[in-house]
Amino acid sequence: ALSGHRDRLGHVAFHPAGRLLGTACFDHAWRLWDLDTTSMLLLQDGHAREVYALDFHPDGSLCFTGDVAGVGLLWDLRSGKQILSCLGHSKKILAADFAVDGYMLATASDDNTVRVWDLRRKTTHYVLPAHSSLIADCKFAPTSAEAIATAAYDGQIALWSTRDWSNLVLLQAHDGKAMSLDFAPPTVDNGPRPEASLVSAGFDRTFKLWNPA
Numbered sequence: 001a002l003s004g005h006r007d008r009l010g011h012v013a014f015h016p017a018g019r020l021l022g023t024a025c026f027d028h029a030w031r032l033w034d035l036d037t038t039s040m041l042l043l044q045d046g047h048a049r050e051v052y053a054l055d056f057h058p059d060g061s062l063c064f065t066g067d068v069a070g071v072g073l074l075w076d077l078r079s080g081k082q083i084l085s086c087l088g089h090s091k092k093i094l095a096a097d098f099a100v101d102g103y104m105l106a107t108a109s110d111d112n113t114v115r116v117w118d119l120r121r122k123t124t125h126y127v128l129p130a131h132s133s134l135i136a137d138c139k140f141a142p143t144s145a146e147a148i149a150t151a152a153y154d155g156q157i158a159l160w161s162t163r164d165w166s167n168l169v170l171l172q173a174h175d176g177k178a179m180s181l182d183f184a185p186p187t188v189d190n191g192p193r194p195e196a197s198l199v200s201a202g203f204d205r206t207f208k209l210w211n212p213a
Contacts, residue, residue: 002033006039010052016060026050029157030065046073046082048068053107055096064105066093072107081124081197088115088124095137099145104162106148108135114150116162126165142183149198149212151178159212169212174202 003139007026020041021033021044030051032042035084043063044178066072072086072093097107104125105117114135118125131152141147146170151157156176181200189209200209 002038002040004031004043005029006051009052010050013054014057022054022056022063025053025056026052026064026112028067029056030063032063035192038091042077042080044075044080044082046075047071050138053093055098055105058100058102064096064107066096066107068092070109070111072096072117074105077165078161084122086115086117086124088127089113096133097139098143099140099147101145104145106138106140108138108150110134112152114138114148115146128160128165130160131156136178137180139181139183143186143195149181149183151181151200153177155202156182157181157198157210159198171210171212172202172206173210174206175204177203179203 002141005025005027006120009025011024015037019035021035024030028047029045034041047066049069051065051067055064063075070089070091073082074084075078076083089109089111093107093109095108106213114128114130115124116126130150131154133153134150135150137151139149146162149159155174155178157171158174161168179201184197197211
């Protein structure tokens with residue numbers, strides 16, 4: 001067991017290296033842990049409110065954290081310093097996901113939008129008014145940055161093109177809130193694709209497998 005936070009946890013995520021773990025907490029801080037030694041490597045308290053979302057850059061050099069005030073912060077794990085503030089959401093940031101190429105970051109919010117950030121230009125690339133209610137989760141497709149999936153409290157999950165931001169698929173997935181979703185990982189050595197490439201979980205006590213392609 002790892003201990004140190006002073007309040008409930010909002011999110012946990014493995015670092016791409018595998019032996020490190022990030023934890024986001026309602027004590028306004030996030031921490032980086034070494035799982036081999038169970039020691040804490042970083043304690044960052046740059047947020048003024050509860051930290052709810054956390055994700056690592058694919059190359060492991062950066063970490064994004066988002067809080068319930070709608071403030072997102074980008075951290076350089078090599079120096080331990082904050083390098084970018086992602087401001088624009090008017091309500092809680094509930095989820096975040098880096099694109100596989102590392103150039104874009106998506107954040108899902110209680111303000112019913114997903115913001116896609118251009119990390120090279122350090123600005124918002126696009127604001128996606130994806131749903132009519134709180135967006136609980138967002139995920140880029142695992143093999144390219146050309147599509148992004150969203151799950152919302154309207155019970156819907158949707159797939160969007162990042163080329164022109166058109167809606168590719170819209171599914172009434174759950175009887176009530178759609179809480180979470182994830183893509184199946186890429187197949188190894190170009191093996192056969194699984195029948196289901198997307199999974200969603202809902203407040204209706206179900207999880208469902210989908211093949212939106």
